[in-house]
Amino acid sequence: MQDILFLEPVFKEMIWGGNRLNTDFGYDIPSDNTGECWAVSAHTNGDCKIKAGEYKGETLSSLWANHRELFGNAEGDVFPLLIKIIDAKQDLSIQVHPDDNYAKTHENGSLGKTECWYILNCKDDGKIVIGHNANNKEELSSMIHNNQWEELIRVIPIKKGDFFQIIPGTVHAIKAGTVILETQQNSDITYRLYDYGRLQNGKPRELHIDKSIDVITCPQKLTEPVRKIWDIKGGQIEELVNCEFYTVEKITINGSTALEQVEPFTIMSVINGEGYLDGERITKGDHFILPSGFGSYVLEGNLECIASHI
Structure with a gap:
Protein backbone atom coordinates (compact mmCIF):
# COMPACT_ATOMS: atom_id res chain seq x y z
CA MET A 1 0.00 0.00 0.00
CA GLN A 2 1.17 3.53 -0.78
CA ASP A 3 1.73 6.09 1.99
CA ILE A 4 -0.74 8.88 2.64
CA LEU A 5 0.61 12.06 1.04
CA PHE A 6 0.26 14.78 3.70
CA LEU A 7 0.79 18.28 2.31
CA GLU A 8 2.25 21.51 3.67
CA PRO A 9 -0.14 24.34 2.70
CA VAL A 10 1.02 27.53 0.99
CA PHE A 11 -0.31 30.73 2.60
CA LYS A 12 -0.95 34.01 0.81
CA GLU A 13 -1.48 37.50 2.17
CA MET A 14 -4.46 39.20 0.54
CA ILE A 15 -5.73 42.76 0.77
CA TRP A 16 -9.09 41.42 2.00
CA GLY A 17 -7.70 38.60 4.20
CA GLY A 18 -8.44 37.88 7.86
CA ASN A 19 -6.89 35.79 10.63
CA ARG A 20 -9.32 32.89 11.03
CA LEU A 21 -6.92 30.51 9.32
CA ASN A 22 -5.07 30.85 12.63
CA THR A 23 -7.99 30.88 15.05
CA ASP A 24 -10.26 28.38 13.28
CA PHE A 25 -7.67 25.95 11.91
CA GLY A 26 -4.69 26.38 14.19
CA TYR A 27 -2.21 27.30 11.47
CA ASP A 28 0.80 29.19 12.77
CA ILE A 29 0.75 32.21 10.47
CA PRO A 30 2.33 35.49 11.63
CA SER A 31 0.25 37.74 9.35
CA ASP A 32 -3.26 38.87 10.32
CA ASN A 33 -4.35 39.24 6.69
CA THR A 34 -3.45 35.83 5.27
CA GLY A 35 -6.62 35.29 3.30
CA GLU A 36 -5.79 32.15 1.35
CA CYS A 37 -4.50 28.73 2.30
CA TRP A 38 -3.54 26.81 -0.85
CA ALA A 39 -4.03 23.49 0.85
CA VAL A 40 -3.50 21.11 -2.08
CA SER A 41 -1.78 22.80 -4.99
CA ALA A 42 0.72 22.04 -7.72
CA HIS A 43 0.32 25.47 -9.34
CA THR A 44 3.43 27.51 -10.14
CA ASN A 45 2.05 30.32 -7.96
CA GLY A 46 1.91 28.01 -4.93
CA ASP A 47 3.33 24.48 -5.04
CA CYS A 48 2.73 22.39 -1.90
CA LYS A 49 5.42 20.12 -0.48
CA ILE A 50 5.01 16.64 0.95
CA LYS A 51 5.33 16.68 4.76
CA ALA A 52 6.69 13.22 5.50
CA GLY A 53 7.48 9.77 4.19
CA GLU A 54 9.29 8.58 1.09
CA TYR A 55 8.59 11.80 -0.82
CA LYS A 56 9.18 14.28 2.02
CA GLY A 57 10.21 17.71 0.69
CA GLU A 58 9.17 17.04 -2.89
CA THR A 59 6.60 19.30 -4.47
CA LEU A 60 3.24 18.05 -5.67
CA SER A 61 4.07 19.22 -9.20
CA SER A 62 7.26 17.13 -9.09
CA LEU A 63 5.33 14.03 -8.06
CA TRP A 64 2.84 14.65 -10.87
CA ALA A 65 5.70 14.96 -13.38
CA ASN A 66 7.87 12.08 -12.16
CA HIS A 67 5.60 9.66 -10.30
CA ARG A 68 2.38 9.70 -12.27
CA GLU A 69 1.67 6.17 -11.03
CA LEU A 70 0.71 7.74 -7.67
CA PHE A 71 -2.21 9.36 -9.50
CA GLY A 72 -3.38 6.36 -11.49
CA ASN A 73 -1.39 7.54 -14.53
CA ALA A 74 -4.07 10.21 -15.06
CA GLU A 75 -3.55 12.34 -18.14
CA GLY A 76 -2.80 16.04 -18.26
CA ASP A 77 0.17 18.39 -18.30
CA VAL A 78 -0.62 19.70 -14.81
CA PHE A 79 -2.16 18.30 -11.64
CA PRO A 80 -5.86 18.92 -12.34
CA LEU A 81 -7.22 20.27 -9.05
CA LEU A 82 -6.46 23.00 -6.53
CA ILE A 83 -7.95 23.12 -3.02
CA LYS A 84 -8.07 26.39 -1.07
CA ILE A 85 -9.42 27.68 2.20
CA ILE A 86 -10.41 31.33 1.81
CA ASP A 87 -10.94 33.67 4.78
CA ALA A 88 -12.60 36.94 3.76
CA LYS A 89 -12.34 39.71 6.36
CA GLN A 90 -13.46 42.16 3.66
CA ASP A 91 -15.45 41.68 0.46
CA LEU A 92 -13.51 40.11 -2.40
CA SER A 93 -13.64 41.78 -5.80
CA ILE A 94 -16.62 41.11 -8.05
CA GLN A 95 -15.14 38.74 -10.61
CA VAL A 96 -15.58 36.08 -13.26
CA HIS A 97 -13.48 33.21 -14.65
CA PRO A 98 -13.00 31.98 -18.23
CA ASP A 99 -13.56 28.45 -19.48
CA ASP A 100 -10.83 26.21 -20.87
CA ASN A 101 -11.21 27.36 -24.48
CA TYR A 102 -11.02 31.08 -23.67
CA ALA A 103 -8.13 30.65 -21.23
CA LYS A 104 -6.17 28.52 -23.69
CA THR A 105 -6.44 31.24 -26.33
CA HIS A 106 -6.08 34.37 -24.17
CA GLU A 107 -4.05 33.20 -21.14
CA ASN A 108 -1.04 31.39 -22.59
CA GLY A 109 -2.62 27.95 -22.64
CA SER A 110 -3.87 28.02 -19.04
CA LEU A 111 -6.77 25.93 -17.86
CA GLY A 112 -10.06 27.73 -17.30
CA LYS A 113 -11.57 27.85 -13.85
CA THR A 114 -14.61 25.92 -12.76
CA GLU A 115 -14.85 26.05 -8.97
CA CYS A 116 -17.15 25.23 -6.08
CA TRP A 117 -17.56 26.56 -2.55
CA TYR A 118 -18.40 24.81 0.70
CA ILE A 119 -19.30 27.39 3.36
CA LEU A 120 -17.22 26.58 6.45
CA ASN A 121 -18.24 29.64 8.43
CA CYS A 122 -20.09 32.93 7.94
CA LYS A 123 -21.83 35.73 9.76
CA ASP A 124 -25.42 35.22 10.92
CA ASP A 125 -26.52 37.50 8.08
CA GLY A 126 -23.87 36.20 5.67
CA LYS A 127 -24.22 36.83 1.94
CA ILE A 128 -22.39 36.11 -1.29
CA VAL A 129 -22.62 37.37 -4.85
CA ILE A 130 -23.61 34.83 -7.48
CA GLY A 131 -25.00 35.90 -10.85
CA HIS A 132 -26.18 39.11 -12.48
CA ASN A 133 -29.37 40.68 -13.81
CA ALA A 134 -28.35 41.85 -17.30
CA ASN A 135 -30.40 40.38 -20.16
CA ASN A 136 -27.73 40.69 -22.86
CA LYS A 137 -24.15 41.83 -23.46
CA GLU A 138 -25.20 45.37 -24.36
CA GLU A 139 -27.08 45.81 -21.11
CA LEU A 140 -24.23 44.17 -19.21
CA SER A 141 -21.66 46.53 -20.70
CA SER A 142 -23.82 49.58 -20.02
CA MET A 143 -24.41 48.63 -16.38
CA ILE A 144 -20.71 47.95 -15.80
CA HIS A 145 -19.51 51.19 -17.41
CA ASN A 146 -22.13 53.20 -15.51
CA ASN A 147 -21.21 51.57 -12.18
CA GLN A 148 -24.72 50.20 -11.65
CA TRP A 149 -23.45 47.47 -9.36
CA GLU A 150 -26.45 47.31 -7.04
CA GLU A 151 -28.76 46.78 -10.01
CA LEU A 152 -26.39 44.38 -11.78
CA ILE A 153 -25.29 41.83 -9.20
CA ARG A 154 -27.33 39.19 -7.38
CA VAL A 155 -26.67 38.96 -3.64
CA ILE A 156 -28.01 35.90 -1.84
CA PRO A 157 -28.03 34.82 1.84
CA ILE A 158 -25.83 31.95 3.01
CA LYS A 159 -25.38 29.76 6.06
CA LYS A 160 -22.74 27.35 7.28
CA GLY A 161 -22.84 24.12 5.26
CA ASP A 162 -24.18 25.66 2.04
CA PHE A 163 -22.56 24.61 -1.22
CA PHE A 164 -22.30 26.40 -4.58
CA GLN A 165 -20.97 25.39 -7.99
CA ILE A 166 -19.45 28.37 -9.87
CA ILE A 167 -19.10 27.63 -13.57
CA PRO A 168 -17.06 29.84 -15.93
CA GLY A 169 -18.96 32.93 -17.03
CA THR A 170 -20.69 33.34 -13.64
CA VAL A 171 -20.30 36.69 -11.88
CA HIS A 172 -19.43 36.02 -8.23
CA ALA A 173 -17.80 37.35 -5.06
CA ILE A 174 -17.19 36.11 -1.53
CA LYS A 175 -18.29 38.72 0.98
CA ALA A 176 -16.86 39.78 4.32
CA GLY A 177 -17.06 37.40 7.26
CA THR A 178 -17.10 34.23 5.15
CA VAL A 179 -14.73 31.25 5.26
CA ILE A 180 -15.00 28.69 2.45
CA LEU A 181 -13.30 25.58 1.19
CA GLU A 182 -12.89 25.92 -2.56
CA THR A 183 -12.32 23.04 -4.95
CA GLN A 184 -11.32 24.23 -8.42
CA GLN A 185 -9.48 23.50 -11.61
CA ASN A 186 -5.74 24.11 -11.33
CA SER A 187 -5.90 27.69 -12.59
CA ASP A 188 -5.15 31.15 -11.19
CA ILE A 189 -7.01 33.16 -13.84
CA THR A 190 -9.40 35.74 -12.38
CA TYR A 191 -10.98 38.69 -14.18
CA ARG A 192 -11.94 41.54 -11.84
CA LEU A 193 -15.02 43.57 -12.68
CA TYR A 194 -15.10 45.82 -9.63
CA ASP A 195 -12.90 46.24 -6.54
CA TYR A 196 -14.63 48.95 -4.47
CA GLY A 197 -11.94 51.50 -5.30
CA ARG A 198 -9.43 49.81 -2.97
CA LEU A 199 -5.76 50.64 -3.17
CA GLN A 200 -2.86 48.19 -2.95
CA ASN A 201 0.57 49.75 -2.52
CA GLY A 202 -1.06 53.10 -3.21
CA LYS A 203 -2.62 52.04 -6.52
CA PRO A 204 -5.94 50.49 -7.58
CA ARG A 205 -5.74 46.80 -8.42
CA GLU A 206 -6.02 45.94 -12.10
CA LEU A 207 -9.49 45.46 -13.56
CA HIS A 208 -10.25 43.28 -16.59
CA ILE A 209 -13.43 44.82 -17.97
CA ASP A 210 -13.17 43.78 -21.63
CA LYS A 211 -12.22 40.17 -20.88
CA SER A 212 -14.96 39.99 -18.23
CA ILE A 213 -17.60 41.14 -20.70
CA ASP A 214 -16.26 38.60 -23.19
CA VAL A 215 -16.73 35.64 -20.88
CA ILE A 216 -19.78 36.53 -18.75
CA THR A 217 -22.82 34.46 -19.71
CA CYS A 218 -25.89 36.52 -20.65
CA PRO A 219 -28.49 36.04 -19.41
CA GLN A 220 -26.99 34.38 -16.36
CA LYS A 221 -28.24 30.83 -15.88
CA LEU A 222 -27.58 29.39 -12.46
CA THR A 223 -27.80 25.70 -11.63
CA GLU A 224 -27.82 24.07 -8.21
CA PRO A 225 -26.01 20.74 -7.93
CA VAL A 226 -28.18 17.85 -6.77
CA ARG A 227 -26.81 16.77 -3.39
Whole structure:
Protein backbone atom coordinates (compact mmCIF):
# COMPACT_ATOMS: atom_id res chain seq x y z
CA MET A 1 0.00 0.00 0.00
CA GLN A 2 1.17 3.53 -0.78
CA ASP A 3 1.73 6.09 1.99
CA ILE A 4 -0.74 8.88 2.64
CA LEU A 5 0.61 12.06 1.04
CA PHE A 6 0.26 14.78 3.70
CA LEU A 7 0.79 18.28 2.31
CA GLU A 8 2.25 21.51 3.67
CA PRO A 9 -0.14 24.34 2.70
CA VAL A 10 1.02 27.53 0.99
CA PHE A 11 -0.31 30.73 2.60
CA LYS A 12 -0.95 34.01 0.81
CA GLU A 13 -1.48 37.50 2.17
CA MET A 14 -4.46 39.20 0.54
CA ILE A 15 -5.73 42.76 0.77
CA TRP A 16 -9.09 41.42 2.00
CA GLY A 17 -7.70 38.60 4.20
CA GLY A 18 -8.44 37.88 7.86
CA ASN A 19 -6.89 35.79 10.63
CA ARG A 20 -9.32 32.89 11.03
CA LEU A 21 -6.92 30.51 9.32
CA ASN A 22 -5.07 30.85 12.63
CA THR A 23 -7.99 30.88 15.05
CA ASP A 24 -10.26 28.38 13.28
CA PHE A 25 -7.67 25.95 11.91
CA GLY A 26 -4.69 26.38 14.19
CA TYR A 27 -2.21 27.30 11.47
CA ASP A 28 0.80 29.19 12.77
CA ILE A 29 0.75 32.21 10.47
CA PRO A 30 2.33 35.49 11.63
CA SER A 31 0.25 37.74 9.35
CA ASP A 32 -3.26 38.87 10.32
CA ASN A 33 -4.35 39.24 6.69
CA THR A 34 -3.45 35.83 5.27
CA GLY A 35 -6.62 35.29 3.30
CA GLU A 36 -5.79 32.15 1.35
CA CYS A 37 -4.50 28.73 2.30
CA TRP A 38 -3.54 26.81 -0.85
CA ALA A 39 -4.03 23.49 0.85
CA VAL A 40 -3.50 21.11 -2.08
CA SER A 41 -1.78 22.80 -4.99
CA ALA A 42 0.72 22.04 -7.72
CA HIS A 43 0.32 25.47 -9.34
CA THR A 44 3.43 27.51 -10.14
CA ASN A 45 2.05 30.32 -7.96
CA GLY A 46 1.91 28.01 -4.93
CA ASP A 47 3.33 24.48 -5.04
CA CYS A 48 2.73 22.39 -1.90
CA LYS A 49 5.42 20.12 -0.48
CA ILE A 50 5.01 16.64 0.95
CA LYS A 51 5.33 16.68 4.76
CA ALA A 52 6.69 13.22 5.50
CA GLY A 53 7.48 9.77 4.19
CA GLU A 54 9.29 8.58 1.09
CA TYR A 55 8.59 11.80 -0.82
CA LYS A 56 9.18 14.28 2.02
CA GLY A 57 10.21 17.71 0.69
CA GLU A 58 9.17 17.04 -2.89
CA THR A 59 6.60 19.30 -4.47
CA LEU A 60 3.24 18.05 -5.67
CA SER A 61 4.07 19.22 -9.20
CA SER A 62 7.26 17.13 -9.09
CA LEU A 63 5.33 14.03 -8.06
CA TRP A 64 2.84 14.65 -10.87
CA ALA A 65 5.70 14.96 -13.38
CA ASN A 66 7.87 12.08 -12.16
CA HIS A 67 5.60 9.66 -10.30
CA ARG A 68 2.38 9.70 -12.27
CA GLU A 69 1.67 6.17 -11.03
CA LEU A 70 0.71 7.74 -7.67
CA PHE A 71 -2.21 9.36 -9.50
CA GLY A 72 -3.38 6.36 -11.49
CA ASN A 73 -1.39 7.54 -14.53
CA ALA A 74 -4.07 10.21 -15.06
CA GLU A 75 -3.55 12.34 -18.14
CA GLY A 76 -2.80 16.04 -18.26
CA ASP A 77 0.17 18.39 -18.30
CA VAL A 78 -0.62 19.70 -14.81
CA PHE A 79 -2.16 18.30 -11.64
CA PRO A 80 -5.86 18.92 -12.34
CA LEU A 81 -7.22 20.27 -9.05
CA LEU A 82 -6.46 23.00 -6.53
CA ILE A 83 -7.95 23.12 -3.02
CA LYS A 84 -8.07 26.39 -1.07
CA ILE A 85 -9.42 27.68 2.20
CA ILE A 86 -10.41 31.33 1.81
CA ASP A 87 -10.94 33.67 4.78
CA ALA A 88 -12.60 36.94 3.76
CA LYS A 89 -12.34 39.71 6.36
CA GLN A 90 -13.46 42.16 3.66
CA ASP A 91 -15.45 41.68 0.46
CA LEU A 92 -13.51 40.11 -2.40
CA SER A 93 -13.64 41.78 -5.80
CA ILE A 94 -16.62 41.11 -8.05
CA GLN A 95 -15.14 38.74 -10.61
CA VAL A 96 -15.58 36.08 -13.26
CA HIS A 97 -13.48 33.21 -14.65
CA PRO A 98 -13.00 31.98 -18.23
CA ASP A 99 -13.56 28.45 -19.48
CA ASP A 100 -10.83 26.21 -20.87
CA ASN A 101 -11.21 27.36 -24.48
CA TYR A 102 -11.02 31.08 -23.67
CA ALA A 103 -8.13 30.65 -21.23
CA LYS A 104 -6.17 28.52 -23.69
CA THR A 105 -6.44 31.24 -26.33
CA HIS A 106 -6.08 34.37 -24.17
CA GLU A 107 -4.05 33.20 -21.14
CA ASN A 108 -1.04 31.39 -22.59
CA GLY A 109 -2.62 27.95 -22.64
CA SER A 110 -3.87 28.02 -19.04
CA LEU A 111 -6.77 25.93 -17.86
CA GLY A 112 -10.06 27.73 -17.30
CA LYS A 113 -11.57 27.85 -13.85
CA THR A 114 -14.61 25.92 -12.76
CA GLU A 115 -14.85 26.05 -8.97
CA CYS A 116 -17.15 25.23 -6.08
CA TRP A 117 -17.56 26.56 -2.55
CA TYR A 118 -18.40 24.81 0.70
CA ILE A 119 -19.30 27.39 3.36
CA LEU A 120 -17.22 26.58 6.45
CA ASN A 121 -18.24 29.64 8.43
CA CYS A 122 -20.09 32.93 7.94
CA LYS A 123 -21.83 35.73 9.76
CA ASP A 124 -25.42 35.22 10.92
CA ASP A 125 -26.52 37.50 8.08
CA GLY A 126 -23.87 36.20 5.67
CA LYS A 127 -24.22 36.83 1.94
CA ILE A 128 -22.39 36.11 -1.29
CA VAL A 129 -22.62 37.37 -4.85
CA ILE A 130 -23.61 34.83 -7.48
CA GLY A 131 -25.00 35.90 -10.85
CA HIS A 132 -26.18 39.11 -12.48
CA ASN A 133 -29.37 40.68 -13.81
CA ALA A 134 -28.35 41.85 -17.30
CA ASN A 135 -30.40 40.38 -20.16
CA ASN A 136 -27.73 40.69 -22.86
CA LYS A 137 -24.15 41.83 -23.46
CA GLU A 138 -25.20 45.37 -24.36
CA GLU A 139 -27.08 45.81 -21.11
CA LEU A 140 -24.23 44.17 -19.21
CA SER A 141 -21.66 46.53 -20.70
CA SER A 142 -23.82 49.58 -20.02
CA MET A 143 -24.41 48.63 -16.38
CA ILE A 144 -20.71 47.95 -15.80
CA HIS A 145 -19.51 51.19 -17.41
CA ASN A 146 -22.13 53.20 -15.51
CA ASN A 147 -21.21 51.57 -12.18
CA GLN A 148 -24.72 50.20 -11.65
CA TRP A 149 -23.45 47.47 -9.36
CA GLU A 150 -26.45 47.31 -7.04
CA GLU A 151 -28.76 46.78 -10.01
CA LEU A 152 -26.39 44.38 -11.78
CA ILE A 153 -25.29 41.83 -9.20
CA ARG A 154 -27.33 39.19 -7.38
CA VAL A 155 -26.67 38.96 -3.64
CA ILE A 156 -28.01 35.90 -1.84
CA PRO A 157 -28.03 34.82 1.84
CA ILE A 158 -25.83 31.95 3.01
CA LYS A 159 -25.38 29.76 6.06
CA LYS A 160 -22.74 27.35 7.28
CA GLY A 161 -22.84 24.12 5.26
CA ASP A 162 -24.18 25.66 2.04
CA PHE A 163 -22.56 24.61 -1.22
CA PHE A 164 -22.30 26.40 -4.58
CA GLN A 165 -20.97 25.39 -7.99
CA ILE A 166 -19.45 28.37 -9.87
CA ILE A 167 -19.10 27.63 -13.57
CA PRO A 168 -17.06 29.84 -15.93
CA GLY A 169 -18.96 32.93 -17.03
CA THR A 170 -20.69 33.34 -13.64
CA VAL A 171 -20.30 36.69 -11.88
CA HIS A 172 -19.43 36.02 -8.23
CA ALA A 173 -17.80 37.35 -5.06
CA ILE A 174 -17.19 36.11 -1.53
CA LYS A 175 -18.29 38.72 0.98
CA ALA A 176 -16.86 39.78 4.32
CA GLY A 177 -17.06 37.40 7.26
CA THR A 178 -17.10 34.23 5.15
CA VAL A 179 -14.73 31.25 5.26
CA ILE A 180 -15.00 28.69 2.45
CA LEU A 181 -13.30 25.58 1.19
CA GLU A 182 -12.89 25.92 -2.56
CA THR A 183 -12.32 23.04 -4.95
CA GLN A 184 -11.32 24.23 -8.42
CA GLN A 185 -9.48 23.50 -11.61
CA ASN A 186 -5.74 24.11 -11.33
CA SER A 187 -5.90 27.69 -12.59
CA ASP A 188 -5.15 31.15 -11.19
CA ILE A 189 -7.01 33.16 -13.84
CA THR A 190 -9.40 35.74 -12.38
CA TYR A 191 -10.98 38.69 -14.18
CA ARG A 192 -11.94 41.54 -11.84
CA LEU A 193 -15.02 43.57 -12.68
CA TYR A 194 -15.10 45.82 -9.63
CA ASP A 195 -12.90 46.24 -6.54
CA TYR A 196 -14.63 48.95 -4.47
CA GLY A 197 -11.94 51.50 -5.30
CA ARG A 198 -9.43 49.81 -2.97
CA LEU A 199 -5.76 50.64 -3.17
CA GLN A 200 -2.86 48.19 -2.95
CA ASN A 201 0.57 49.75 -2.52
CA GLY A 202 -1.06 53.10 -3.21
CA LYS A 203 -2.62 52.04 -6.52
CA PRO A 204 -5.94 50.49 -7.58
CA ARG A 205 -5.74 46.80 -8.42
CA GLU A 206 -6.02 45.94 -12.10
CA LEU A 207 -9.49 45.46 -13.56
CA HIS A 208 -10.25 43.28 -16.59
CA ILE A 209 -13.43 44.82 -17.97
CA ASP A 210 -13.17 43.78 -21.63
CA LYS A 211 -12.22 40.17 -20.88
CA SER A 212 -14.96 39.99 -18.23
CA ILE A 213 -17.60 41.14 -20.70
CA ASP A 214 -16.26 38.60 -23.19
CA VAL A 215 -16.73 35.64 -20.88
CA ILE A 216 -19.78 36.53 -18.75
CA THR A 217 -22.82 34.46 -19.71
CA CYS A 218 -25.89 36.52 -20.65
CA PRO A 219 -28.49 36.04 -19.41
CA GLN A 220 -26.99 34.38 -16.36
CA LYS A 221 -28.24 30.83 -15.88
CA LEU A 222 -27.58 29.39 -12.46
CA THR A 223 -27.80 25.70 -11.63
CA GLU A 224 -27.82 24.07 -8.21
CA PRO A 225 -26.01 20.74 -7.93
CA VAL A 226 -28.18 17.85 -6.77
CA ARG A 227 -26.81 16.77 -3.39
CA LYS A 228 -27.04 13.01 -2.81
CA ILE A 229 -26.67 11.34 0.59
CA TRP A 230 -25.65 7.79 1.49
CA ASP A 231 -25.73 6.46 5.04
CA ILE A 232 -22.76 4.27 5.88
CA LYS A 233 -21.77 2.38 9.01
CA GLY A 234 -20.55 4.99 11.48
CA GLY A 235 -21.40 7.98 9.34
CA GLN A 236 -22.61 9.48 6.09
CA ILE A 237 -21.32 10.42 2.65
CA GLU A 238 -22.90 13.35 0.82
CA GLU A 239 -22.08 13.95 -2.84
CA LEU A 240 -22.02 17.73 -3.25
CA VAL A 241 -21.32 17.90 -6.98
CA ASN A 242 -20.30 15.63 -9.84
CA CYS A 243 -19.13 17.45 -12.98
CA GLU A 244 -16.66 16.88 -15.79
CA PHE A 245 -13.77 18.35 -13.78
CA TYR A 246 -14.29 16.91 -10.30
CA THR A 247 -16.52 15.09 -7.86
CA VAL A 248 -16.73 16.58 -4.37
CA GLU A 249 -18.11 14.77 -1.31
CA LYS A 250 -18.58 15.52 2.36
CA ILE A 251 -17.72 12.58 4.63
CA THR A 252 -19.04 12.65 8.20
CA ILE A 253 -17.78 10.03 10.66
CA ASN A 254 -19.09 9.41 14.18
CA GLY A 255 -17.55 6.09 15.05
CA SER A 256 -15.71 3.85 12.63
CA THR A 257 -16.22 2.88 9.00
CA ALA A 258 -14.34 1.01 6.27
CA LEU A 259 -13.97 2.74 2.88
CA GLU A 260 -12.05 2.02 -0.30
CA GLN A 261 -10.01 4.34 -2.49
CA VAL A 262 -10.86 3.27 -6.06
CA GLU A 263 -10.24 6.56 -7.92
CA PRO A 264 -6.94 7.58 -9.59
CA PHE A 265 -6.39 9.57 -6.36
CA THR A 266 -8.54 11.15 -3.66
CA ILE A 267 -7.89 14.52 -1.99
CA MET A 268 -9.14 14.91 1.58
CA SER A 269 -9.37 17.97 3.84
CA VAL A 270 -10.41 17.62 7.49
CA ILE A 271 -12.78 20.52 8.19
CA ASN A 272 -13.95 19.55 11.68
CA GLY A 273 -13.01 17.22 14.51
CA GLU A 274 -10.31 14.61 14.71
CA GLY A 275 -9.80 10.90 14.32
CA TYR A 276 -7.67 8.30 12.58
CA LEU A 277 -7.17 6.99 9.07
CA ASP A 278 -5.70 3.49 9.30
CA GLY A 279 -4.23 4.45 12.66
CA GLU A 280 -2.72 7.71 11.39
CA ARG A 281 -4.02 10.65 13.43
CA ILE A 282 -5.83 13.31 11.40
CA THR A 283 -7.29 16.55 12.69
CA LYS A 284 -8.98 19.75 11.53
CA GLY A 285 -6.74 21.60 9.09
CA ASP A 286 -5.01 18.49 7.69
CA HIS A 287 -4.94 18.04 3.93
CA PHE A 288 -3.72 14.90 2.20
CA ILE A 289 -3.96 12.69 -0.87
CA LEU A 290 -4.78 9.00 -0.92
CA PRO A 291 -2.79 7.82 -3.96
CA SER A 292 -3.73 5.25 -6.57
CA GLY A 293 -3.80 1.75 -5.19
CA PHE A 294 -4.32 2.87 -1.60
CA GLY A 295 -7.18 0.40 -1.39
CA SER A 296 -9.32 -0.27 1.68
CA TYR A 297 -8.91 1.89 4.77
CA VAL A 298 -10.63 2.63 8.07
CA LEU A 299 -11.78 6.09 9.14
CA GLU A 300 -12.62 6.48 12.81
CA GLY A 301 -13.35 9.28 15.24
CA ASN A 302 -15.65 12.29 15.15
CA LEU A 303 -14.76 14.26 12.09
CA GLU A 304 -15.93 15.90 8.88
CA CYS A 305 -13.91 15.80 5.66
CA ILE A 306 -14.30 17.24 2.19
CA ALA A 307 -13.05 14.73 -0.39
CA SER A 308 -12.54 15.27 -4.11
CA HIS A 309 -11.36 13.34 -7.12
CA ILE A 310 -11.36 13.58 -10.90
